[in-house]
Amino acid sequence: MSRRTMKIFRENSLSIVATLLFAACLVGQALVGRVVYNDDAAQHGAASLGLWAYLGSGDFIEAVFENWESEFLQMALFVVLTRFLRQKGSSESKSLDEPEEVDVDPRGTKPNPKAPWPVRRGGVVLTLYEHSLSVSLFFLFALSFVFHVYGGMLVHNQNERWHGGHRLDFMGFLRSAELWQQSFQNWQSEFLSVAVLVVLTIFLRERGSAQSKPVAAPFDSTD
Numbered sequence: 001m002s003r004r005t006m007k008i009f010r011e012n013s014l015s016i017v018a019t020l021l022f023a024a025c026l027v028g029q030a031l032v033g034r035v036v037y038n039d040d041a042a043q044h045g046a047a048s049l050g051l052w053a054y055l056g057s058g059d060f061i062e063a064v065f066e067n068w069e070s071e072f073l074q075m076a077l078f079v080v081l082t083r084f085l086r087q088k089g090s091s092e093s094k095s096l097d098e099p100e101e102v103d104v105d106p107r108g109t110k111p112n113p114k115a116p117w118p119v120r121r122g123g124v125v126l127t128l129y130e131h132s133l134s135v136s137l138f139f140l141f142a143l144s145f146v147f148h149v150y151g152g153m154l155v156h157n158q159n160e161r162w163h164g165g166h167r168l169d170f171m172g173f174l175r176s177a178e179l180w181q182q183s184f185q186n187w188q189s190e191f192l193s194v195a196v197l198v199v200l201t202i203f204l205r206e207r208g209s210a211q212s213k214p215v216a217a218p219f220d221s222t223d
Contacts, residue, residue: 026064033060044162055100060152065147070186072144076137077196089202089220096222106130145183149174152182 009016030051037059038048054060087093094100106119106126113120118129128135148219153173172180197211202219206212213221 016075028058029063033063046162058151058158060189062150062155063151064149065144066182066186067184069141069144069148071188072137072141073187074190074194076134077143077191079134079137086222087202088196088222089218090198090222091201091211093222148183152179175178208217 034049034051034054037057038055041048048059082092082094085093086096088096094102106115107122111120116129120124149170153168153170155176156173156176157167159165168176201212204212205215205217207215
């Protein structure tokens with residue numbers, strides 16, 4: 001690789017690797033999901049789907065966005081809750097007593113010429129920008145939830161068509177126990193993983209990770 005390419009990878013390796021892992025898993029999900037769908041369709045005497053058609057099916061849409069929905073909800077709430085709540089000894093928590101740099105209101109500081117333009121602009125733009133992370137995550141959660149409902153509706157109606165049952169429209173599926181069972185099933189696992197990470201970082205370490213305290217830090221250290 002050229003020096004420039006190596007520099008770009010070094011500076012962005014975390015996002016690049018995470019994106020590549022995401023893409024690989026999504027492709028894998030599409031390939032094996034299509035096989036599972038076609039096996040099920042064959043058992044009901046229905047036509048099989050090609051890969052492109054499967055990507056537009058309710059089966060794929062529901063499976064993808066059902067998971068995205070829970071991830072974005074987890075991240076959005078974690079971002080917001082860590083503003084106000086603390087966990088003594090956890091690397092995922094702010095200090096119990098001392099103010100931190102993330103709490104500083106840029107309105108009361110000397111303007112930084114390299115600061116993002118909303119900070120330099122001030123006013124309503126700055127007010128929106130200082131909450132833009134949580135707003136964006138909640139928006140992605142809401143968008144994923146809508147697609148989850150849509151994909152779930154298609155899957156439900158397809159199953160009802162195969163078995164001669166009752167079909168639902170978007171609002172009907174939104175009110176269904178089937179949808180909320182799927183959502184709560186995913187949400188509870190996401191919040192469990194957050195709680196486990198918060199507590200484990202009190203006692204356990206991963207040297208070199210930004211998500212861990214220093215190896216020699218005391219258990220009760222929250223800084």
